[in-house]
Amino acid sequence: MNTATKLSGFALGLAAVFGTAYGVGHLAGPVTPAADTRHDSAGTHSDDSHDGGGQATATDHLPGGLLVSDQGYTLQPVAAPTGEFAFRITGPDGAPVTRYDVAHDKRMHLIVARRDLSGFRHVHPELDADGTWRVDSPLDGPGVWRAFADFTPSGGEALTLGVDVTVPGALAPRPLPAPATSTTVDGYTVTLGGTPQPGRTSTLTLTISRDGKPVTDLEPYLGAYGHLVALRQGDLAYLHVHPEGVPGDGRTPAGPAVSFAAEVPSTGAYRLYLDFRHGGAVHTAEFTVVAGDTAAAPTAAATPTATAPAAPTPTADAGHGAPGHGHS
Numbered sequence: 083m084n085t086a087t088k089l090s091g092f093a094l095g096l097a098a099v100f101g102t103a104y105g106v107g108h109l110a111g112p113v114t115p116a117a118d119t120r121h122d123s124a125g126t127h128s129d130d131s132h133d134g135g136g137q138a139t140a141t142d143h144l145p146g147g148l149l150v151s152d153q154g155y156t157l158q159p160v161a162a163p164t165g166e167f168a169f170r171i172t173g174p175d176g177a178p179v180t181r182y183d184v185a186h187d188k189r190m191h192l193i194v195a196r197r198d199l200s201g202f203r204h205v206h207p208e209l210d211a212d213g214t215w216r217v218d219s220p221l222d223g224p225g226v227w228r229a230f231a232d233f234t235p236s237g238g239e240a241l242t243l244g245v246d247v248t249v250p251g252a253l254a255p256r257p258l259p260a261p262a263t264s265t266t267v268d269g270y271t272v273t274l275g276g277t278p279q280p281g282r283t284s285t286l287t288l289t290i291s292r293d294g295k296p297v298t299d300l301e302p303y304l305g306a307y308g309h310l311v312a313l314r315q316g317d318l319a320y321l322h323v324h325p326e327g328v329p330g331d332g333r334t335p336a337g338p339a340v341s342f343a344a345e346v347p348s349t350g351a352y353r354l355y356l357d358f359r360h361g362g363a364v365h366t367a368e369f370t371v372v373a374g375d376t377a378a379a380p381t382a383a384a385t386p387t388a389t390a391p392a393a394p395t396p397t398a399d400a401g402h403g404a405p406g407h408g409h410s
């Protein structure tokens with residue numbers, strides 16, 4: 083088993099993810115901002131001018147997933163047969179990207195969630211020769227979905243692009259569930275220890291049990307004992323956080339606890355999604371957490387979809403007549 087290579091790749095991925103998600107350049111060591119990459123238009127990047135060591139841009143301070151196009155790469159959903167979801171990534175030259183680096187065992191991670199933070203899925207599409215990614219649609223029902231493509235183009239750095247996709251039909255918006263430190267999924271109980279703090283690294287520890295017994299034989303999933311995605315309420319900023327320790331490194335237990343180093347970019351409510359593998363299946367445990375000022379704690383009334391069920395933004399209709407809206 084090529085542990086050194088996997089570990090190295092994992093560490094590189096980790097640095098890239100953290101750099102992208104949190105804008106903490108010091109974690110990304112070799113990544114240095116390059117003045118010419120402030121321009122995202124095609125043509126400012128040539129394949130031989132970047133070795134993957136650094137394509138920092140003015141958007142580096144943003145969390146991932148907020149942009150449909152960044153650093154010359156654009157996420158484009160394409161028409162697909164019923165039951166399938168398909169998309170392309172076009173590169174700085176405008177052509178679909180066909181070469182990707184493997185990160186966390188896969189060349190493409192597709193994460194979807196509705197705008198109300200329900201319906202989370204994490205799937206792995208297959209790449210056609212022409213650069214189209216296809217997968218059985220994870221868009222499980224009507225609503226406005228955010229689809230995140232988390233990938234590393236060969237010769238580039240890790241990126242997470244996001245795009246809204248609407249599935250027509252009657253929408254039953256879900257209020258954000260209240261913050262909790264314990265949840266159940268598929269017969270497992272998962273507890274959350276730790277609280278994310280804006281702007282600094284916090285340890286989040288998720289502990290898994292079943293029938294009252296700690297689970298100590300978690301199975302590696304994508305090279306780790308757990309994958310944690312956090313989405314910020316309000317804009318679905320995407321934070322992909324990875325566990326401390328790697329299966330097989332001689333010091334990382336296979337449960338019941340999996341710890342993550344997480345840093346959230348702001349106060350506010352976040353939905354955490356923990357993917358873990360046990361019994362030959364992947365399970366997803368979800369939590370709502372509030373970072374920083376607890377006055378920002380979510381309530382049903384504060385949930386965007388509660389005031390505008392058919393729109394992804396709370397003031398799309400009411401705002402025009404509201405005092406101080408600023409149409410002058």
Ligand SMILES: [Cu+2]
Pocket residue numbers: 188190191192204205206304
């Ligand atoms: Cu994945």
